[in-house]
Each structure stands twice: as C-alpha cells, then as structure tokens.
Amino acid sequence: MVRCRLVAMNRSPTAQTWSRLQHWRHRLTVPQFTAVTGLLVIAAGTVILASPLCSTDAVGLWEALFTVTSAITVTGLSIIDVGKDLTPIGQAALAALIMVGGLGLMAITTFLQGFVQGRNGLRQRLDKGRALDEFGVGGIGPTFHRILITASCLIGLGTVILYSFGFSDIENRGARLWASLFHCISAYNNAGFGLWADNLVGYQFNAVVCGVIGSLIVMGGIGWRVTNDLLSFKFRLRRLRNFSLHTRLVLRSTVALIAAGTLGLLFTEQFTADGVVHKLSLLHRLQVTLFQSITTRTAGFNTVPLSIETISDAGLLLMILLMFIGASPGGTGGGIKTTTFAVLIGATRSTLQNREGVVIRNRLIPASVVLKAIGTALASAGFVVMMTLLLGIAEAVGGKTSGAGFSFLENLFTCMSAFGTVGLDVGVIAHLGRWGQAVVMVSMFVGRLGILLVLSAIYGSRPPSRVGYPREEVYL
Numbered sequence: 001m002v003r004c005r006l007v008a009m010n011r012s013p014t015a016q017t018w019s020r021l022q023h024w025r026h027r028l029t030v031p032q033f034t035a036v037t038g039l040l041v042i043a044a045g046t047v048i049l050a051s052p053l054c055s056t057d058a059v060g061l062w063e064a065l066f067t068v069t070s071a072i073t074v075t076g077l078s079i080i081d082v083g084k085d086l087t088p089i090g091q092a093a094l095a096a097l098i099m100v101g102g103l104g105l106m107a108i109t110t111f112l113q114g115f116v117q118g119r120n121g122l123r124q125r126l127d128k129g130r131a132l133d134e135f136g137v138g139g140i141g142p143t144f145h146r147i148l149i150t151a152s153c154l155i156g157l158g159t160v161i162l163y164s165f166g167f168s169d170i171e172n173r174g175a176r177l178w179a180s181l182f183h184c185i186s187a188y189n190n191a192g193f194g195l196w197a198d199n200l201v202g203y204q205f206n207a208v209v210c211g212v213i214g215s216l217i218v219m220g221g222i223g224w225r226v227t228n229d230l231l232s233f234k235f236r237l238r239r240l241r242n243f244s245l246h247t248r249l250v251l252r253s254t255v256a257l258i259a260a261g262t263l264g265l266l267f268t269e270q271f272t273a274d275g276v277v278h279k280l281s282l283l284h285r286l287q288v289t290l291f292q293s294i295t296t297r298t299a300g301f302n303t304v305p306l307s308i309e310t311i312s313d314a315g316l317l318l319m320i321l322l323m324f325i326g327a328s329p330g331g332t333g334g335g336i337k338t339t340t341f342a343v344l345i346g347a348t349r350s351t352l353q354n355r356e357g358v359v360i361r362n363r364l365i366p367a368s369v370v371l372k373a374i375g376t377a378l379a380s381a382g383f384v385v386m387m388t389l390l391l392g393i394a395e396a397v398g399g400k401t402s403g404a405g406f407s408f409l410e411n412l413f414t415c416m417s418a419f420g421t422v423g424l425d426v427g428v429i430a431h432l433g434r435w436g437q438a439v440v441m442v443s444m445f446v447g448r449l450g451i452l453l454v455l456s457a458i459y460g461s462r463p464p465s466r467v468g469y470p471r472e473e474v475y476l
Helices: 002-009 013-026 030-049 061-072 088-117 122-132 140-166 173-188 207-221 224-232 237-242 245-270 282-297 313-325 338-352 367-392 408-419 434-449 451-459
Strands: 358-360 363-365
Touching (some): 030 088, 140 207, 224 245, 245 282, 313 367, 313 408
Antiparallel strands (some): 358 363
C-alpha cells in the first residue's frame, strides 16, 4: 500500500492531470457527457471555420463561434454572409457541421460514451435511451445506419430535383449542384442556412424549390420513429390506425399545425396594408404562407423578407407560438415538440371531462409522461422569458451598432427563434453586440439539447424515491 502511494506521488504532473480527467470522465452522467461533447464539437468546429482555408478575413474567432454554434444546433442564425465570407471548403465544412448537429450529435455522444466508459450493459443502454431519445435496447448502431441511408436518399433525391428543375436559373453547373446539395442538407436537418443573403426570397414563387425544401423540412422534423413507421407501411395512410400512438400524434399534430399556421398567417397578414402578402394573388399567398408555416416551426428558411414592418404583430405572435411548439421527438428540429403539445392538450381535455387520467385516442397516458410534458413546457417558457430579459439589457451591457432600441416583441421573437433552433430573424441579429450574441448562442445550445437534459446535466440525476407520502387536496 505504501508502495502504491509512492508510485502515485512520483507521477509527473501531466500523468496526474490525465488520471484526474480519466476519473472525472467516468463519473459523467449521460446528460453531462452530452453537453460536454456538444461544447467540444463546437470548439473544434470554431477553430476549423476560422482558419484561412475556410473563411475570409471578415470571419474571426467570435464570428466562427457564433456560426458553428448555430450549425451544430441546426438553427441557421448567422452574423456572416455564408456565400461570400466562407470559401467553398468553408461552406462544405459548414454543411458537415450541420449534418453532425442534425443527425449525428446525439448518436456520436452515445458511441463516445460507450467507447470511453466501456460499459454496454442493458441498464446503460436503457439509460442512454431515456436521455438521448434512443430507438430501442438493441443499440443505436444499426438504427443510425438506417437513419443515414434514409437521409442520404432523401437529400440525394431533393438535390436531383432542385438541380434539374429548381435552381435552373444558375448557369454554372457546379454552382447549381452545390447550391442544390447544400440547401437540401440544410433543409432536411432543419438548419435554415442559405448561400444567399436574402435566403430563399428570390425563389418565393418557385413551386419546385418551395415544394422540395418544405418536404425535406417536414421529413426531417417528424423524427425517425415516424419515418420508419411510414416506410414499414409503405406510406399507406389508410392504415393510420395501425400505427403507434406516437406516430399518429406526430402526423396529426404536424398536419394540424401546418394548416393552422397557413390559415392564421393568411388571416393576420390580410389586414396589413404594407405586408408581404397583401399585393399577391390568392395562389401566391397560399404558397408563401404554407411555406412560412412549415419553416417557422423548425427550419428557418424564408421566402419573404421578415421584419417588424413587413409582418404584423399578430403574425409575429403566431410565429412565436409555432416556434415554441417546434418539431417532433427524434427529429432535427427544436421546440417543446409536437407530442408534448398534444399531451398538454389531452390533459386539458381530460380535466374538462373530469377524468382521473389523461386519455388520448383511447389510450391512457402514464402520469410520468404528463408530468414531463408539463415540466418541459414550463421550464422552456421560463428559460425563453429569462433570455428575453437578458437580451433586453443588451444595449446597456454590450452595446449594439444600431441607434434605435428593439421592441419587446422583436427580442422575444429572436430568443424564441434561437431556443426553438428555428433561425428566423426580424433584423435583430446583425445589430446585436457581443452580449446579445452570447445570449442567443446560449439559447441555441440549450434549445438543441433540451431544457430538461440541460437541467439534468447541471443538477445531476437522483434515484427515484421509495418514500410514500400522504395525499392532501389543493384547491385550484
């Protein structure tokens, strides 16, 4: 024993530091490991994107950090011009970072934890499944391979269509091919990055571009479980009742939210004299509002200029609500998720019907799921409010380049866009100082990981209590 102590004392400082890191690494919980892995990927991506090989002199470390954070969190907010400030290699690196953030971050975390900890028992797999939205106790490897194959096929098909019919106005074939591939990668991963300063405004009446991008956004946002169910039934929607409750809730919620967003934006913008759809024909209004309804919940592409002057306050509020709900579990989007929203609606309906439990589609929802839905919604709303308050004092703390202050609605829209990993901007991001941009980066990171996972990483996980407590009524 004395000899072991002497050996430990004789170690070099580097060996002792490595030993402490090894010990700390094995003690990390899954949420903590997920957060650390995300930060490490962002740090590595920042160094790569800031290099002269990837960017011009206009992109420093801070600009690269913001852009990489936005890419890894598949948000799409940017303080640089992707098409001008990044070299072709930099744009390819950005696309790779988007893929890592959209499809690979959670799976990479699972693989890394299994590698560094060397524990692959059933209990550890189940723990990973709860924290990382895994797809079964048989391991994420085969499932992730199927995800990659499906994503590659959809992105490839979209690229061919955009190259052949969508971006036909781009004469250079190489540039057209890259534009098609980049935007399909960005759309499927719900990132919202575009190669042009005005995003997709120049293609607002191009049905092929809007149709392909919108379809990829929806396919990426509904999650792998739903995609796998659809592929298993070969898209025979008449067998919808044979799908799992999760798939039915996601499909119904997605369709309902897209329809509600389209009709809502048609209604709110109809009364805006200088609005973006006021002078358009009915067909073009439907096309613009449908695309904006799809992209508002998850992606962040825009085919109309967004600002406080072009969109009514009612329209901005509707978009904030859509961004808060977001995509579906296991998808590449953010927000509280469509299933969380569906459970909250089911809980409200069951309360009005005086039911003891929450029943949706003749299925009893476990109380733990209902509590998680309530906790997710309340914690997310509280976090967005806190970030909005911090962004509101950005001018006093960090300064900004614009002379006029931003309204509360603009600050709320920006924070919700960041937290929901949407990426829509009403002209705020370009005028924020370092403080405001830091607030936005924190919002993007927390929104991508999920508020409950971040709180679990901070406070740690506790074993379930076996203590029983007496019941007592509380009047509401």
